[in-house]
Amino acid sequence: MAKKLWGSRFSKKTSALTDRFTSSIAFDQRLAKYDILGSLAHAKMLGKQKIIPSQDAKKIIKGLNVLLKDVISGKFKFDPTAEDIHSNIQELLTKKIGSAADKLHTARSRNDQIALDVKLYLKSEAKDILDFITQLEQSILKFAKANSRVIIPGYTHLQVAQCVLLSHHLLAYIEALDRDKSRITDMIKRLDLMPLGSCALSGTGLPIDRSLVQRELGFASLTANSIDGVSDRDYIIEVLADLSILAVHLSRVAEDLILWSTKEFNFIDIDFSFCTGSSIMPHKKNPDILELIRGSVGRVQGDLSNIIMLMKGLPTSYNRDMQLDKPPLFDAIDTAKSTLEIFIALFQNIVMERQAVASRLSDEALFSVDVVEYLIKKGVSYRQAHDIVGSMVKECLDKGKRISELSDAQLKRFSPKLGPDVKQILNAWSSVSLKKSYGGTNPKLVDKQLAFWSRKLNARV
Ligand code: ARG
Numbered sequence: 001m002a003k004k005l006w007g008s009r010f011s012k013k014t015s016a017l018t019d020r021f022t023s024s025i026a027f028d029q030r031l032a033k034y035d036i037l038g039s040l041a042h043a044k045m046l047g048k049q050k051i052i053p054s055q056d057a058k059k060i061i062k063g064l065n066v067l068l069k070d071v072i073s074g075k076f077k078f079d080p081t082a083e084d085i086h087s088n089i090q091e092l093l094t095k096k097i098g099s100a101a102d103k104l105h106t107a108r109s110r111n112d113q114i115a116l117d118v119k120l121y122l123k124s125e126a127k128d129i130l131d132f133i134t135q136l137e138q139s140i141l142k143f144a145k146a147n148s149r150v151i152i153p154g155y156t157h158l159q160v161a162q163c164v165l166l167s168h169h170l171l172a173y174i175e176a177l178d179r180d181k182s183r184i185t186d187m188i189k190r191l192d193l194m195p196l197g198s199c200a201l202s203g204t205g206l207p208i209d210r211s212l213v214q215r216e217l218g219f220a221s222l223t224a225n226s227i228d229g230v231s232d233r234d235y236i237i238e239v240l241a242d243l244s245i246l247a248v249h250l251s252r253v254a255e256d257l258i259l260w261s262t263k264e265f266n267f268i269d270i271d272f273s274f275c276t277g278s279s280i281m282p283h284k285k286n287p288d289i290l291e292l293i294r295g296s297v298g299r300v301q302g303d304l305s306n307i308i309m310l311m312k313g314l315p316t317s318y319n320r321d322m323q324l325d326k327p328p329l330f331d332a333i334d335t336a337k338s339t340l341e342i343f344i345a346l347f348q349n350i351v352m353e354r355q356a357v358a359s360r361l362s363d364e365a366l367f368s369v370d371v372v373e374y375l376i377k378k379g380v381s382y383r384q385a386h387d388i389v390g391s392m393v394k395e396c397l398d399k400g401k402r403i404s405e406l407s408d409a410q411l412k413r414f415s416p417k418l419g420p421d422v423k424q425i426l427n428a429w430s431s432v433s434l435k436k437s438y439g440g441t442n443p444k445l446v447d448k449q450l451a452f453w454s455r456k457l458n459a460r461v
Contacts, residue, residue, distance in 0.1 A: 005087050005105070019081065024323050028085040029078045030330060032071045034120035035085050038113060039104060040064050041216035042196060046106055051206050056100040063097040064089075084323075085117070086110050107208050109200040111230040111318040116196045118329070120217065122239060125333050126188050132340035133181050133246070137174045138457050139347035144170040145450055147352050149443070151428040152267060153360050163366050163431040166352070168441040171449050173253050174457075180246040187242055191235040194219035198229030201317045230318040233311055236325050240304035243336045247297040250339055254290040257350070261287050266356040271349035274342075289342055296335050303328035303335075361428040364403045368393055370425050370434055371403070378417040388415045 004014075040061060047057025067089060070076040082088035094101040144167040154164035194217060197203065197210040203226045210222050223229035260267035270287060278284035306328040310321055368389050375385035392414045396403055404426050411418040424430065435442045 004083065005090065005110070019083070022083065022320075023081075024084045024326065025078060025080060025082045025088055027326050027330065028114075028117075028323075029088070031085050031114075031117040031121055031326075032076060032078075032089065033068065034117045034124075035089055035113070036064050036068045036071060037120060037217065038116045038196065039089070040068070041213045042108060043104055044216060045209050045212045046103070048212065049207050049209050051106055051208065052103040056103050059097045059100040060093065060104050063093050063101065066096065067092055084110070084114075086113055107199060107204040107206040108196065109198075109230070111200050112196050112198040112226075114322075115198070115230055115232070116194065116217075118326075119191055119195065119219075119235065122191060122235060122329075123188060123218075125337075126184050126239065129243075129333070129336055129340070130181055130184055132337060132344065133177050133184075134457060135344045136340055136347065137177050137453070139344050140170050140173050140177075141450070141453055141457060143347055143350060145454070147354075148447070148450060150352055150354060150357060151361060151432055152357055153363065153366055154441075160363060160365060162369055163361065163428045164441045165432055165443060165446050166357075167450060168446045169256075171446070171453065173249070174453055176249045177246075180242065180249060183242045183245065184239070187235065187238045189220070190238065192220040193223045194221070195223045195229040195232075198223060198226035201227050201230050227317050231316050233307070233322060233325055236329050237304070237307050237311065240300070240307055240329065240332050243332050244297070244301045244304045246336060247300040247339070250343060251294040251297045253343075254293040257346075258287050258290045258294070261290075266353050269351045269353055270346065271351070274346045274349045289346055293339050293343060296339050299335050300332045303332040364396075364426050365393060366428070367403075367426050367431050370431050371422060373434070374422055374425060375415060375417055380415065380417055388418070 004010075043052075043057050043060040043064065046052045047054045047061075067076065079088050079091070082091065090101065090105065093104065148165070148167045150166040151163050152166045152169065154161050154169065194210065194214040196213050197208050214222055223232075257268065257270070259265050261270050270285075270290075272285065274289055275285045276288040278286065307325055310324055314321060371389045371392075372382070372385045375388060376382055380388070392403060392406075395401075396406070404423050408420050411420070411422065425434065432441045432443060435445075438445065
């Protein structure tokens with residue numbers, strides 16, 4: 001049984017049930033590295049401020065560095081009976097260096113220590129997640145550039161709408177992912193305040209130097225209120241909200257790819273190495289990875305709801321409930337990372353079914369808005385033009401005809417403004433080229449966007 005950090009006030013031993021129920025070592029052990037890094041900075045400061053003898057500080061730092069190495073190399077032995085990661089490290093340090101270790105917890109509480117650990121952990125994880133998102137954007141961009149002239153039928157309400165460049169559609173994903181990155185970057189700014197020195201909740205009478213610890217650990221500034229320092233978990237809520245939005249984006253991209261890989265769409269082929277089969281239906285090649293990505297929104301959003309419910313109505317300052325913030329936080333971080341990791345690889349294993357897609361572009365309904373705009377350019381009002389093209393589309397559908405098959409006279413019946421030149425715009429290339437507005441699907445504009453993102457994303461790596 002590991003030694004308690006608070007045992008002497010107790011007239012009795014806690015029951016084994018209490019120990020098991022209150023312990024967090026099973027999950028907070030992943031904070032070991034950050035706990036040690038925090039302790040290293042704290043010990044250095046205690047020594048420098050002469051709060052503890054510099055000899056003791058040196059011993060503590062030496063001992064902690066050995067433990068840090070063990071954690072990094074995986075040699076560190078976690079004690080399943082420890083109350084939490086803080087106690088586990090404290091006890092091991094005592095074993096290593098003896099009584100000097102007793103001075104490490106001077107002017108510190110586990111309340112500010114855990115806030116520090118989680119903030120350090122999150123800063124590091126956020127960086128990994130930002131890198132992953134950038135890699136996913138790069139994978140998408142590569143696919144977009146390799147298919148920059150491919151035109152697909154675009155959909156609204158999952159009904160065929162208008163032609164768009166595939167690359168334009170893919171760049172929409174990058175826009176959304178880049179917003180995810182900016183949200184996470186923004187969250188880090190609010191998190192980047194060093195909480196150590198808040199102690200239990202009121203600060204300390206000992207002459208600590210919080211700024212030294214802040215600089216040592218690379219924080220932008222200090223928390224300015226010791227009660228808020230141990231009370232605040234906004235950064236966890238924020239990161240989970242950001243990851244929930246990211247998961248929503250990934251689920252929508254996954255859904256597009258699932259649809260596109262169906263026999264009915266047949267826009268893309270996903271390599272066998274990123275598909276799965278059926279135990280009963282021999283013909284199947286299923287997009288399970290994409291379905292799991294799509295499904296992970298439930299998980300991450302559940303983690304967010306978990307923390308929000310956990311924090312709601314808690315009395316200001318530290319409460320033990322807050323220990324339960326870690327499993328959902330870790331789960332959401334793990335889910336986001338594993339989802340991004342596989343999505344990056346999957347995107348490198350998709351092939352466009354160019355012929356099949358091209359065959360879908362002969363549906364002239366795709367060009368109805370282009371014909372409306374053709375008429376507007378000839379002075380017809382928008383409403384009239386919409387009516388004219390509506391009747392034309394209806395008649396063609398009723399008679400099983402294409403607009404391009406209508407004779408000049410038949411065209412004129414719908415509107416005297418409909419000349420034979422209208423047939424020149426009834427093709428996908430002209431349809432995308434006609435879009436001139438900034439942000440639209442015009443190939444020249446999309447090329448500019450591709451170049452913009454190439455510069456931006458490559459500069460960031
Ligand atoms: N395991 C605790 C947590 O995760 C650490 C802080 C405990 N503080 C205390 N006074 N019991 O929040």
